[in-house]
Amino acid sequence: MSADQKFSLLLPVYGNDEPDQFERAFASATSGQTLQPTEVVLVQDGPIPDRLERSIDHVKAECPMPVTHIVLEERGGLAQALTIGLEHCSFDIVARMDADDVALSERFAKQMTKMSEGFDLVGTGMYEFADDTSEVLGRRTPPIGADAIAKYARFHDPFNHPTVMYRKATVARAGSYDDIGLMEDYWLFARMIHAGARVENLPDPLVMYRVGDGAYARRGGRRQFEAEWNLQRALRRIGFTTRAQFTRNIAVRGIYRFVPVGLRKLMYRRMIQRGFSDVGPEAAESSEN
Numbered sequence: 001m002s003a004d005q006k007f008s009l010l011l012p013v014y015g016n017d018e019p020d021q022f023e024r025a026f027a028s029a030t031s032g033q034t035l036q037p038t039e040v041v042l043v044q045d046g047p048i049p050d051r052l053e054r055s056i057d058h059v060k061a062e063c064p065m066p067v068t069h070i071v072l073e074e075r076g077g078l079a080q081a082l083t084i085g086l087e088h089c090s091f092d093i094v095a096r097m098d099a100d101d102v103a104l105s106e107r108f109a110k111q112m113t114k115m116s117e118g119f120d121l122v123g124t125g126m127y128e129f130a131d132d133t134s135e136v137l138g139r140r141t142p143p144i145g146a147d148a149i150a151k152y153a154r155f156h157d158p159f160n161h162p163t164v165m166y167r168k169a170t171v172a173r174a175g176s177y178d179d180i181g182l183m184e185d186y187w188l189f190a191r192m193i194h195a196g197a198r199v200e201n202l203p204d205p206l207v208m209y210r211v212g213d214g215a216y217a218r219r220g221g222r223r224q225f226e227a228e229w230n231l232q233r234a235l236r237r238i239g240f241t242t243r244a245q246f247t248r249n250i251a252v253r254g255i256y257r258f259v260p261v262g263l264r265k266l267m268y269r270r271m272i273q274r275g276f277s278d279v280g281p282e283a284a285e286s287s288e289n
Contacts, residue, residue, distance in 0.1 A: 005112055007165070008089035009037035012081040013099040014045040019055035021100040021210070026059045028103040029095070035109035037095060040067045043085040046075025079179040086168055086176065094171075098162040102133055102208035110202055111165040120170040120197040121189070123159035125205040133208045140209070142201040149199055154245050155253075157186035158193075163207045170197050180234065181227020187234060194240050228253055 009029055013022055030036060040063060042056065060067045068088050072081065086094060093115055095108055107124065114122045128138040140160055143152040152158045171177075174191040177184050193199060229250065236246040 004116060005035065006038040006091050007093035007095055007108070007112065008091045008168075009040045009095050009097060010043070010082065010085045010089060011040060011097045011099060012043045012045055012078060012085065013048070013052070013056070014075060014081075015048045015052070017048075017052060017099040019051045022052065023055050023059055025097060025099050025101055025103070026063075028101075028105075029097045029107075030059075031062075031064055032105055033103065033108050034105055035112055037065060037108065039065055039090055041085045041088050042067055042069045043081045044069065044071045045077070045081040046072055077179055079177040079184040082184075083177045086171065089168055092168050093165060094168050095165040096162060098210075100210045101162050102210075104206045104208070107163075107206035108165070110204065110206060114200055114202065115165060115167075118198060119200050121159070121164060121166040121192060121199045122202065123165075123200075124163040124202040124207060126160045126163060126207045126209040127205045128209050128211045130211055137211060139205055141203050141205075144201050144203055146199060149201065150193055153190055153193055154241050155249060157183070157189065159185070159189050159199075159201065160207070160209070161185035162209060166192075170195075180231050181224060183227060183231050187231055190235055190240050191238065194238060225254055 011026065011029065026040075030040060042060075044056070048056075056069065060069060070084060070088055072084065082096075093112070095111070097103060111122045111124065123142055125142060126140045127133075127136045128140065129136055142160055143149045143158050149158045170192060171188065174188060174195050174197070177188055180187045189199075232241070232246055232249050232253070235241045235249075236243070241249065
């Protein structure tokens with residue numbers, strides 16, 4: 001592997017992750033890749049059951065590349081785990097992976113090809129599945145091209161977080177992860193775009209994303225509305241969104257937090273499939289101060 005193709009794999013794991021799913025995710029992102037990571041940074045976010053601990057020991061023993069295993073004594077959440085993990089990554093290019101998804105074999109090779117063109121952040125499409133990867137429930141295709149990504153980002157997260165590959169230095173310049181509910185990735189990516197990072201998405205679905213029980217239920221409720229409010233205020237504060245976009249986002253994304261779970265699922269599917277391109281001309285405007 002040439003020097004410009006070396007990269008770190010950043011994979012957080014916590015107590016609720018299933019050992020079998022974790023081992024499959026780990027293998028798919030290491031030995032299962034045509035372009036394998038140079039190292040793995042595995043962040044254990046808090047105490048874990050014995051079975052999961054044995055799975056971690058097993059993958060570390062079998063892994064074809066070095067594994068740095070960071071143990072956080074108390075669970076601090078994804079934002080903290082990723083921030084600490086990034087500090088331990090030896091290479092500027094870092095690939096994200098979740099402990100219950102499956103990376104397709106060409107994922108890193110295709111992303112690295114794009115990163116070599118000078119991009120700072122490259123995401124991909126995803127397939128959704130429940131338990132069996134042979135039964136695809138849906139497909140998420142992200143916006144393609146800098147203009148489309150910037151426009152889409154004024155209403156919705158323009159990247160599928162478990163698929164991204166980014167430059168550690170660019171993430172750091174944007175302020176790294178900041179805990180803001182379940183939307184720490186959206187907040188980070190918005191700041192990266194706002195700071196001038198070169199971003200792109202590959203339309204190819206290169207990750208199989210597990211849609212677990214309760215996924216849509218967790219997107220609702222008062223706590224998530226408060227997180228949504230904080231996110232939208234933060235986006236407005238830095239000038240990423242206009243006043244009209246702020247009002248629209250609170251009205252639509254805020255109400256979404258309180259609708260029944262079944263309707264929330266339908267609304268979410270519509271948002272990620274269509275974005276907000278047909279809302280009105282303000283969606284395409286540049287941010288104002």
